[in-house]
Amino acid sequence: MPPAEPAPGVSLLVERFAFAGRTLFEGLRLELPAAKTTCLLGPSGVGKSTLLRLVAGLLPGAVRTASDGRPLERRIAWMAQSDLLLPWLTVEENLLVGFRLRGAGRAELAAARERARALLARVGLAERAAARPHELSGGMRQRAALARTLVEDRPIVLMDEPFSALDAITRHRLQDLAAELLRGRTVLLVTHSPLEALRLGHEVRVLEGLPARPGPPLRPLGTPPRAAEPALLALEARLLDALAGGAERPLEAAA
């Protein structure tokens, strides 16, 4: 489902960002290519989620610019590790929550509802539109969260380990579905899984060090979602090695 407006590239510049007395980022620059998925890998605690929150504007201290020169406000959607569905609303109402929170008018809401129903069908939840979140399985809830992210119809989508809490099979299916539905949007996906990054990313960046910086972009061949073929798995092994600190700069060699 392509976005209503063409997705711009995004560039992020962090002069200095400290948290709890530690300088997490200094002189950090991150470019998200337009209409492509960038996957951000990195060891725990390196600041992946913080960086995502800086891009989202949830934290102050970063200069964010869009390649089309227009402001980023109202052009970003967010998907987190937990589904963040509101338990007192039905699944369908959860998809529309952004419109309610912005105080959308009747016509806009009706259009959004149409869209929400189509997307629910698309993620296989058409029958569960009237269910409450606690009546769904974890995989279904995360599918609903994906649909909610898409109902917002924003050209830039930020995802913070959106599939990490799911079982392997559900995760695999949802990765394919997300890659398909997010096509044409500028996506930043934070993950701790090298395989997920390699399957879904047009570009894979590894965030390392203190202060942390993203490494050079790694561009696996083919278009996402890629199948977990031997070449990809070999790359995964090297990425894992690099993340565990076991190899000398293997990423440039891999790229």
Added chain:
Amino acid sequence: MSRLRPLVVAMGLLALWQLLCWTSGVPPFLLPDPLRVARTLWARLDLVAGHALTTALEILLGLAIGTALGAGSALLLAASRRAREWVLPVLVVSQVLPVFALAPLLVLWLGYGLPSKVAMAVLVIYFPVTAAFHDGLRRTPEGWLDLARVMDARPAAILWRVRVPAALPAFASGLRVAAAVAPIGAVVGEWVGSSSGLGYLMLHANARMQTDLLFASLFVLCLMALLLWYGVDRLLRRLVAWPSEPLHPA
């Protein structure tokens, strides 16, 4: 069977009490046996019911007003930082004050009638409701707030559509406490000065050694308190039927 269990326990205790009275020969003005209390209740049902109605009215009015004031205060505290800075300390100090010690003052200011009892009930209900609801409003899961912010939600909409519903389970806990303590407030108010109500009837009966009537009033008061708590609990279970935390991915 599990529903009947409390009834069985109650019946057993009553039987034990009856047995104790029969075997020990304790005089009825000290401890009347349950059968005697039942007979008295039946014989003076008109009297007891009349006073029960007064007390019930005080409790329900107190509960309604106390809940409304408590909810309003909690919302004010959540919505305005200035209100928090100024009102919260006052609120805490007001709660350290023994509320029951104010009962004579309330009677002095508001008279022997209904208002002083309702005020007493409101005073004991107000704090648990305010504290529980405010606590719930403060503890909105961060993820929901982040999501709302990225969605460019208006601040008022975040309060009404996210923070308030998210705080309802905590608010419900406060209401359950309120339902349990409301009868205490009303009866204490009646003890300090009144001309009707179950508290008044109990004091009156006590002074005349009509211990059986005292027990009959006490029984009706307990029954009312139980029904109130049970009713409130059932209602809240139906209205707030979701877990208070975000669901964790399975």
